[in-house]
Amino acid sequence: MASNNDPFEFREFEDEGNLLDTNRDATTINIEDVKRQTKAAGFDPDADDEYPARSDDREELLSGQKKSAPFWTFEYYQKFFDIETHHVKERILGSLLPWPRKNFIQFYLRKNPDVYGPFWICTTLVFAVFISGNISNFMNGKYNPQFRKVTIAATMIFSYAWFVPLALWGFLLWRNNKILNLVSYSFMEIVCVYGYSLSVYIPAVVLCIVPLEWLKWVTMVVAFGLSGSVLVMTFWPALKEDHPRVAMATVSAIVLLDVLLAVVCKMYFFSTPQPSGAPVAPPTAGQLKANTSSS
Amino acid sequence: MAAEEEASRPFAGLSDVSISEDIPVEGDISVPVGPSRTDEEFSTLDEPVKETILRDLRAVGNKFIHVLYPRRSSALLRDWDLWGPLLLCVTLALLLQDGTADSDLEGGPQFAEVFVVVWFGSIIITLNSKLLGGTLSFFQSLCVLGYCILPLTVAMVVCRVVLLAAPGTVSFVVRLVVVTASFGWSTFASTAFLSDSQPANRRALVVYPVFLFYFVIGWMVLTYFPVKNRQP
Numbered sequence: 001m002a003s004n005n006d007p008f009e010f011r012e013f014e015d016e017g018n019l020l021d022t023n024r025d026a027t028t029i030n031i032e033d034v035k036r037q038t039k040a041a042g043f044d045p046d047a048d049d050e051y052p053a054r055s056d057d058r059e060e061l062l063s064g065q066k067k068s069a070p071f072w073t074f075e076y077y078q079k080f081f082d083i084e085t086h087h088v089k090e091r092i093l094g095s096l097l098p099w100p101r102k103n104f105i106q107f108y109l110r111k112n113p114d115v116y117g118p119f120w121i122c123t124t125l126v127f128a129v130f131i132s133g134n135i136s137n138f139m140n141g142k143y144n145p146q147f148r149k150v151t152i153a154a155t156m157i158f159s160y161a162w163f164v165p166l167a168l169w170g171f172l173l174w175r176n177n178k179i180l181n182l183v184s185y186s187f188m189e190i191v192c193v194y195g196y197s198l199s200v201y202i203p204a205v206v207l208c209i210v211p212l213e214w215l216k217w218v219t220m221v222v223a224f225g226l227s228g229s230v231l232v233m234t235f236w237p238a239l240k241e242d243h244p245r246v247a248m249a250t251v252s253a254i255v256l257l258d259v260l261l262a263v264v265c266k267m268y269f270f271s272t273p274q275p276s277g278a279p280v281a282p283p284t285a286g287q288l289k290a291n292t293s294s295s
Numbered sequence: 296m297a298a299e300e301e302a303s304r305p306f307a308g309l310s311d312v313s314i315s316e317d318i319p320v321e322g323d324i325s326v327p328v329g330p331s332r333t334d335e336e337f338s339t340l341d342e343p344v345k346e347t348i349l350r351d352l353r354a355v356g357n358k359f360i361h362v363l364y365p366r367r368s369s370a371l372l373r374d375w376d377l378w379g380p381l382l383l384c385v386t387l388a389l390l391l392q393d394g395t396a397d398s399d400l401e402g403g404p405q406f407a408e409v410f411v412v413v414w415f416g417s418i419i420i421t422l423n424s425k426l427l428g429g430t431l432s433f434f435q436s437l438c439v440l441g442y443c444i445l446p447l448t449v450a451m452v453v454c455r456v457v458l459l460a461a462p463g464t465v466s467f468v469v470r471l472v473v474v475t476a477s478f479g480w481s482t483f484a485s486t487a488f489l490s491d492s493q494p495a496n497r498r499a500l501v502v503y504p505v506f507l508f509y510f511v512i513g514w515m516v517l518t519y520f521p522v523k524n525r526q527p
Contacts, residue, residue, distance in 0.1 A: 074425075081426040084496040116423070120504060127511055134518065145518045147404040 080115040095196040098230045113188040118195020126154045133269030165190040183238045197227040224262045355379045380441020384413045390451045420504045430492040443485035450477035451516045478513035
C-alpha cells in the first residue's frame, strides 16, 4: 500500500474478491455472467445470419463509423461521399451486368450508399442524351442545336432518379407497417440503386447516334432490359413477403416507369425526320403500346 | 533590499534583464512608417483610378499566364480572385451569341444559359471536391476552374475567325482540332492545380466532373454556328 503523498505513483489494485471484503455493499459484475443471462433471455449477440437486419444494426453500432451529425452541418453530407474510385467502378459494373444472386443493395452497397454515383451518372446522362440527340439530328441533315433541350432532359432524368425512389421508399415504408418485413431499404439506398441502374443508358444513348432506326430501338430495349432487371432483382426480396397482387403491381409499376423513361428519351431526342424537314410528332398511344408490348 | 527581492523571484538569474521600478519608461507610441508622409499617406483611397484598375488587371493577367503555362506555383491558389473568371465567362457568353432572338426553340445557348452552366457547374464541382475531402477552399476552387476556361475562350475567338474566313468542311476540321486541343489544355491545367489536394484513391472521382464540365463547354464552342450560315 502506498503511503507517500505523491499522487502520481502507480498503485496495484487488488483482486475483486478482496475489494468485496473491504466493501460489502459494492457489486461486481462478470462479463461471462452477462452473456449467459442475455442468451437465456433469448437475445444471442453471436448468432448473425438468422436475422440479417439485426446483425446489420449491430454492425452499425459496433463499427462506429456512422456518426450522426445534424443535417445542417457539412459533415452530415460528407458521409454520403465516403467512397473511393474502385467502389464506384465496381458499382457501375454491377449495374451493367446484373447477376441474380447478387442483390445490388446487399452485395455492392453494403450499408454505404453514396450520392456521388447517382448524381454524376444522371448529369452525364443528361449531357450524353443532349449531345447524342444533336449529333443524330445533324446526321439526318437538319442542324438545330436546341440548347433548351438540356433543361428538359435534366428535369426528366433527375425527377426519375429522385422522385420515383421517394415514392417507392414511402410505399415500402407504408407496407412495412402492415406486414412484418425483414428486408428494409433506406431512402439513400433506393436512390443509389436507381442512379446506378441509369448508367447502362449512357452507352446506349451514345450508340443511338448511328442513324439506323432498328439499331436505336434494339439498343434501347437492351438497355431497358438490363436496368429493369437490376431494379426488379433488388426490390423483389422486399416485396415478396407481401400480398401477391400488391407485389406484382409494384414490380410492374417499377418496370413501366423505366420503359416510359427509355421511350420518351428515344422519341424526344432521336426523332426521325420527315421529308419536309420538321421533326416528327410523337406517335399515338396505339403505336406506343404496340412498341412497348414487343419489348 | 533589491538583492533580497531578486532572490525570491522565480527567475532569479535574469535580474539584470528586468526593468527596475525606479526608472520610469517614457517614449512615443506611434509606429514610424518611414519618412514623414503627412501629405501622401499609404492608402489606396488617394491613388489615381488608373493605378487601382491596373493593379487588378495586372493580377488577372499574371494568373492568365499561369494558366497558359501551368507550372507548380501558388499564384492562382494563394491570391485567388474572381475577376478573371467573370471576365472570361462574360466574353465566352457574348461570343456564343448568334443573334437569334426570334424563336425560342432554335439557336444555341442564350447568355443566361452559358452563365448558369459555367457558374453553377463550377459551384457543383467545388462542392463535390470538398465533400470528397479536398483541402482547397471554396473560392480557391472556383478561381482555378474559372481561370482554366481561358484556353476555351481563346478557341472560341479562333473559331469565330475561322468561320468568317472559310465556312465548310475544312473549317469544321480546323475547329475540331482547335477545340479538342484547348479542351485538353483546360482539363490538364485545372487538374494540375486541383488533384494535389485530394487523396490518391479519390483523384479520378474529382477529375471526372472537371472533364465533363470542360467537355460541355467545348461542345458549346464547337457547335457554334452563325445563323446566316445555317442550312434551312
